[in-house]
Amino acid sequence: MFRAARWRSEKNKIKAMFKLQFKATQVPGKGWEAVMVTLVPVDIGKPSLRSEKIAVVNGECRWLNPMYETVKLTQDQKTGKISDKVYQFIVSATGQAKTGVLGEINVNLAEYAEVYKPTSVSLPLQDSNNGAILHVTIQRVQNDAQGREAVENGETPKEGNENKGNFAKSPRITLKSQLSNPENEEGGKADTGTNDINAAEEGSFINSKALVKFHSSRNMPSHGDSSGDLGKSSSFDGVSASAHLSIINDLESHVENLEKELEKQSEEYEANLANLVRGKVEEEQRAIQAEEELRKTRWKNANTVEQLQGEFKRLSSQISTTFCANEDLEDIDTKSFGDENRNILDINVSQFLEKIIQDEDFVDHSHDTTDERLRRNLDANTKAEVETLASCPYDQNKLAEVLSQMEELKEQNESMEAELKEMQQRYSEMSLKFAEVEGERQQLVIRIRTLKNAMKN
Structure with missing residues (x-):
């Protein structure tokens, strides 16, 4: 009588087995290098199952091995409604329900009593300030017929x-x-x-x-249920393995792309460095060539100045000789000169004056040519240096050094221009002296003509 009454009172109990697959995302890295999942029935308050510890990689961790939990469910005979069976899924680092807990979620397994296909649910972990999310795949396993019979027979x-x-x-x-x-x-x-x-x-x-x-x-x-579970487990493992293989392939391709990009960037950097070194060497060579040109120009200018000074000395001696000749001509007695001697004197004086004028023209032309050539060389060198400095990347110290050299060159150019101006002034003074000599010659010619006319009379 007692067994029959017990069977009638508990025949509405169902023993169900659930397959649970877990995955956590957005897990903080510091302090949570490895975590585990603990299953705690709310009505019991004690852990019923714990998973293995899984390392956290890039804020994610996936438990490859599923967990199987057998749950006793109570169904109302009249309405067919299954009473709630709430489980706490606690994610922690130690497996304890009170210490080292990252967060927890509550899931009512009674809602999945008739779900024989994998169903995923993603819930944020409670009591977690890091935004971690737990993804749970829930599936009721179909091989719980023996458990249901045992419960219906009144034996737990x-x-x-x-x-x-x-x-x-x-x-x-x-x-x-x-x-x-x-x-x-x-x-x-x-x-x-x-x-x-x-x-x-x-x-x-x-x-x-x-x-x-x-x-x-x-x-x-039973054999049929076992084969069905093995088939589903193998299919799930195959899908998981294929997903992992695709992730691994994607990561390998991403790593290869990063390596190629890094190699390309290194090649570009080496090419840029080689171009920079080549440009610096070329700039140094151009600077050396400019210094050589400047040295040669200064040497040529010095030679030109020496030549001009020699010409000045020669012209000065000629002028002094001309003055002496004029003084001698004034002292000569006009009566003692014959027509032939007077003609020879006129010819010599004319030739001498023409030679002086030619020398003056030559000196003026040489001065103008030298001045123009120096200005052109200086402008070309200055323009080339400015363009080179503008086109090539240079550091501030080198640029300041080159600018100081250019200032020195400008000062030297100004000094040379001052010397040329001084030479021009000396040329102008010589021209005035030539004009005075020419005037004296004209006066001498007039006096000779006057003497000739007087002698004829």
Whole structure:
């Protein structure tokens, strides 16, 4: 009567097995290098299952091995509604429900009692300030028929284990009572070893028989359900493996692209560095060439100045000679000169004056040519240096040094221009002297003509 009443009161209980797959994202790296998931039924308050620890990589961690949890559900016979069965999924670093907890979520497994296909749900972890998210794939496994029969027959797994233990312990208690019976005291001493061996053999046989019966009748799944679970597990593992392979291939391709880009950037950097070094060498060579040109120009200018100074000395001597000749002509007695001597004197004076004029023209032309050539060389060198400095990247120290050199060159050019101006002034003074000589010559010619006319008269 008690068994029948118990069957009628508990026939609405269902034993269901759920397959759970976990993945966590946006996990902070500092302090959470490895985490694990703990399953805690809310109505019990104690952990029922723990996963292995998984390392956190780039803020993510995936548990490849699924977790299987057997849940007792209660269904109302009239309405068919299944009572709630809330589980806490706690993500922590230590596996404890109170210390080292990253966060937790609550899931009602009763809502997935009729879900035989994998269903994913993503929930943010409560009590977490880091925004971590736990992704759970829930699927009810179909090989729970034996568990349902056991529950409907009025036996829970705990009661079955107790019955199995009581059934196994009963022979030992019977043998012990037989050995302690006064009727068997006479043969107890002689048969102690034999009875102990027989008792052990009987106990082991009874235990093994009960164990075999328990496994075969309650916990062994059917062949069809096992093959179905293996097929689904293998298909899930295959999909997971293919997903991991695709991720690995993507990462490898990304790494190859990064290596190629890095190699390309290094080649470009080396090419730019080579161009910069080449430009610097060329700039130094151009600076050396400019210095050589400047040195040659200064040497040529010095030679030109020396030549001009020699010409000045020669012209000065000629002018002094001309003045002396004019003074001698004034002292000569005009009567003693004949027509031939006067003609020769006129010819010599005319030739001398023409030579002086030609020398003056040559000196002026040489001065103008030298001045123009110096200005053109200086402008070309200055323009080339400015263009070179503008086109080539140079540091500030080198630029300041080149600018100071250009200032020195400008100062030298100004000094040379001052010297040329001084030479021009000296040329102008010589021209005035030539004009005075020419005037004196004209006066001398007039006097000679006057003397000729006087002698004729």
